[in-house]
Amino acid sequence: MKAVVLTGPGQLEMTERPIPACGDHEVLVRVMACNLCKTDLKCLTMGQRDLVYPRVLGHEISGVIAGVGAAVTGYQEGQRVHVHPGIACGACAYCKKGDDNLCDHVRIMGFNYDGGFQEYLVVPAEGVRGQIINIIENDALSFEEISFIEPLSCCVNVQEKLKLAPDDTLLIIGAGRMGILNLRVARALGVRKVLLLESDPERAARAETLGFDAVFATGQEAEGAIKELTDGQGVDAVIPCCAAADAMNLALRVLKKQGRFGHFSGIIPDGATQPEINTIHYKEQIMTGAYGCSIAHSRRAKALLENGSLIVKDLITERIPLEELRHGLERVRQLETLSTIVVFD
Ligand SMILES: [Zn+2]
Ligand SMILES: [Zn+2]
Structure with a gap:
C-alpha cells in the first residue's frame, strides 16, 4: 500500500509498505478521505516536541473497516467510520470528567500513531477500547463530508x-x-x-x-x-x-x-x-x-452532520490523490482553498 511518511522536519516521502497486520485487539481501517489541516502543516515545517519520526500524519480521517481483531466486538468489516484521533487513558481526572482531550496521557492518531495519509491504518488496542471509532449511520454522507467531523468537533x-x-x-x-x-x-x-x-x-x-x-x-x-x-x-x-x-x-x-x-x-x-x-x-x-475535542464533542458533531443540522458539502473545494499531499499542504499554507482533502479510490 501507499503511505506518505514524514522522515524528518520538512521531509515527506512517498513509500510502499505492506498493509499492516490487524492484531487480536485492533481494527484495520481502509482510509477513504483525510482532510488537510494547519496542524499537519505545522508538524511538517516546524516539527513538534513529541513527534517521533518516521510518522504518517493526518488526523481528520474517514474510512471503511477492513479488518476486525478476533477479540474485538461491536465492529464489522464494511462499516463506514470516522476515526476520532485522540486516544485517552480513561483513568485520569480529566478523562473521568469526560474532558478526555485534556487527558494527561493522551496519544493522537497522526502524531503518536500513524494517521490517515496512507491507504490503511490500524486503530491500536487502546483506541478500540476507548471507542475512538465512530460508526456512520447516514449512508448519504460522502467520505469527504465525514472527514469534516474532527474539525467540526x-x-x-x-x-x-x-x-x-x-x-x-x-x-x-x-x-x-x-x-x-x-x-x-x-x-x-x-x-x-x-x-x-x-x-x-x-x-x-x-x-x-x-x-x-x-x-x-x-x-x-x-x-x-x-x-x-x-x-x-x-x-x-x-x-x-x-x-x-x-x-x-x-x-x-x-x-x-x-x-x-x-x-x-x-x-x-x-x-x-x-x-x-x-x-x-x-x-x-x-x-x-478550547483545545481540540473530546470523544463526546466528536459524537455531537457527527450527530449534527448526520441529522442535516449542518452541511459541509459546499466546502469541499479540492480533492487530491495522496501523491499530491505536499502540494496540497502548500495550498493550505497559502489559504488558497476552503478545504483540501486527500481521497483514495
Ligand atoms: Zn485538524
Ligand atoms: Zn486520561
Missing part, C-alpha cells in the same frame, strides 16, 4: 464552552476553513446573528455567499460598524479563528462588557503586539480556552 468544543444562546451576536474573526465551520456549527446550535471580520478582500468576498449576516474588513471602520450594529455595546461572543497576534486585541475591543471570548486558535507572537488584558478586567470579559 473542535468548533463544538469552543461553542459549548461559550454557552451560546440563540439571541447572542457572535463574531468570528478569519474566514479560513475553521471560521466557516464555526459559522456552520453556530447556525446548527441556533445562533441567529453571526458576523465575520476578515482582512483579506478575496476571502471576505468568498465568505459573503456562505451565510454570515454581515462581513467586515478589519480596521477602525469595521470596529465602529460592529459597535453600531450592536447598539454601541459590542458583540456577545467572539471566536478568533486565526493566528494573528493583533486579532486578540481587536476581539477584546469589539466584545461587550461581560462578553465571552473563545481562545480557539493558537497565536503566533509577532514580537510587537502585547495583549491588552486589562480590557478583560475593566469590561469583566470572560475568556475560555
